Amino acid sequence: MSFPTEVLHLDLKKVERPAGESILNISNLNVSHHDHHILKNINLNIPKGKITAFLGPSGCGKTTLLKSINRLTDLHGGMKVKGSIKLNGKEILNGSSDLPDLRQKMGLLSQRPFPLPMNIFDNVAFGLKIQGVKNKTEITHRVEFHLKQVALWDEVKDRLRSPATKLSIGQQQRLCLARGLAVNPEVILADEPTSALDPTSSRKIEEQFLELKKNYTIILVTHILRQTVRLADNIVFMYLGEVIEQGTPYDIFQNPQSDILKNYLSDGH
Amino acid sequence: MKKAKVIEEQFFKYLLGFFTYSLILILFFIVYEIAKKGIPALSWEMITQVPKGGFYFGKEGGIYNAILGSLYLALGASLISIAVSLPVALFMNISMVRHEKILGAIRLVLDLLWGVPPIVYGAFAFSIMIIFGLKASLLAGILTVAFLIMPVMIRAMDEVLKNIPVGLFESTLSLGATRFEVAGIFFRQALPGIATAFLLGFAKGIGDTAAVLFTAGYTDYVPDSLVQPAATLPLAIFYQLSSPIEEVKARAYAAAVVLTLLILAISIVSRYLSSKVSKNTVL
């Protein structure tokens, strides 16, 4: 059934499933919140250096899955997380790990930008400072580098010391991306990063992601089908807390296997 | 609509409005009466001199002892209080966020402490002082008032910290920040609210009578060490108001005006702080 691709005017070619090492291995992950079982027996391998999208209707648990990866689930009372998540072979879920350092390896880009209560320069420099970088020249260079990385430098280079909150929401989101990149993560966790943005800013963020793919692994939670087509190498389709299907955009849109996925696609998101 | 109902509607509306605006009247009435008696009593001598000839009988001098005593005491108590209150409030909103039941229990205890009247704090402090044979002193006053205002400060800071969006917490953690570093971010984010909490505690400390009654003592002089007793504005009013000597009474009124002005000034500054959204904060 190729109905969805016709409607979306896609031109998908069959691509081999991304091979290569996995950077994250999730096994038997079960997450429940106050007896409400959100994630059920998740088994997933996230390939390195690719963009993996978590796709599904609201309530399917994709954001919870994302937040389990860097243990932001710890912030919520009543959240029970069981199972295993390994980053480069090292277990994340069992308290003994050096949590701040582990979290630093996985940058977060939220739905809405949350700039730190400081000026633009300090926002990007924050991560560097807590890593112990003291050299002022190095900090200045790194800040410039990362701001250029997100195509924000030209817009802010004359007002680096002005408050970050004065920026537009699209600029703030790019700032948050730069801030996250400054700590040299290996994985970028993006939770519907363009949902609060206008089309131009969204496009800019998407362009960054395609560039960043060269050096980082990206996990993208989204409900925008077109976005997954534009960006994702690998799509994980979820429904009611379970992984239903995985594959390339071709696999998912041209060749959906399960009825749930077929129904989701034909609902025309 | 029936005529009777219309009349009933209007009647109650005006009745309610009357009671509401009469509150403004009460406030003005209070300030006016204090000012009426107090402003004539104010003079340069009044605020720069200590009472001469004993505070109860001496006709000369002023309330400098009480002004400085109050400032020392309120400032000392507020600084000690915030050194304890700020970590507790941050702790509640950073480390304890996950443990909802324990957090609820802590807030319960704080509520309880907030409800304890100052006189009970005073009586408690006094009984400790008796056990250890301590005399009334500035330090005793500072410590007692510090405990008195801690629940107020913690509660006020907790209110602001509670409202920090969880997204900021998540973003900061994702940058690899330790809880101490997150606390630093929260502090900057909530700074106007924290400053307001400090001022709130300071105002309560400077206006308190019942707790300092037992603990700080009273004196004609400005204390130059922590172990000496200290005069305070509320006690200056309390002790001198009922004197038959007019000049002594005048000191009480002057102290009342000074105290009221201080409180009003603090109120205005806190209003300004809480309405002004700091330029660096995320809404």
Add this chain to the structure above:
Amino acid sequence: MVAVRKIKEYSAGAWTLTCVFIVLLLPLLIVLSLIIKASPIFNVAEVGQLLFSSAWQPSSGKFGFLPFILSSLVVTAIGLIIMIPLSLLPAIYLTQYASPRVLGVMRSVIDILAGIPSVIHGVWGVLVIVPLISLHVGPLFGNDTSGYTVLAGGIILAIATLPFVLHMLLEVFRSIPIELKEATLSLGATYWETIKKVVLKKAMPGIIAAFALGISKAFGETIAVLMVVGNVVQIPKGAFDAGYPLPALIANNYGEMMSIPMYDSALMFAALLLFVVVLVFNFISRILIQRTTTY
């Protein structure tokens, strides 16, 4: 992680835990020390005697607290009668009728009133209320009074406690969902009818909670009441009698505590009594508030 970061984290954590302990231990310490200091008095008299006897002669070892307990009750009752309309009616007006700007201005007024120290209320009471009662109100009822009465105490108490109760009432009324009002109005009820029959009913537990808190604050109010209430050890039989509430007892006599045997225990017993009453009303208030927020 760099060592310096770890050190900062651990030392900040240690100080924080110390502070948390201090704050959590404080109420326990207060209760314990009051109990310890008050307990000797139980060797001299039973609880029943202490609470219900009106014989107060410390130098002869007689400690009947009834006059003080009743004075506290009378002053609080008078205060409550005055405070209820003065807080409830403005709360209704501000949340149901007034514009947001008026509400904002009044919030500032209430906050400023809340900040006025006890002693200033007392001064105002002495300057205004006491003469008012002595020269005008008393004679109206055929009473020759100095003005230092439980009535004065009640009036001042009402003014001192009112801002806190009003603040809480505003919160209670604001938590009533607007849809409820809209639904009732669309059934044809007038605005005032809606308020009378629906809003007030829904808010009732919260309203009682606010007044329970008011009672708790009223019992503990010391200085303002002390300055106008007369401080005569007797059971007040009318509004124009002088009284001697519990906190005033403690405040006025702590100086002599050590010179008369058992006096210190007696005063600490009074403080303990106060603490318990305040606690009880505080808890009642909390439980009622929880009932409003979980419908």
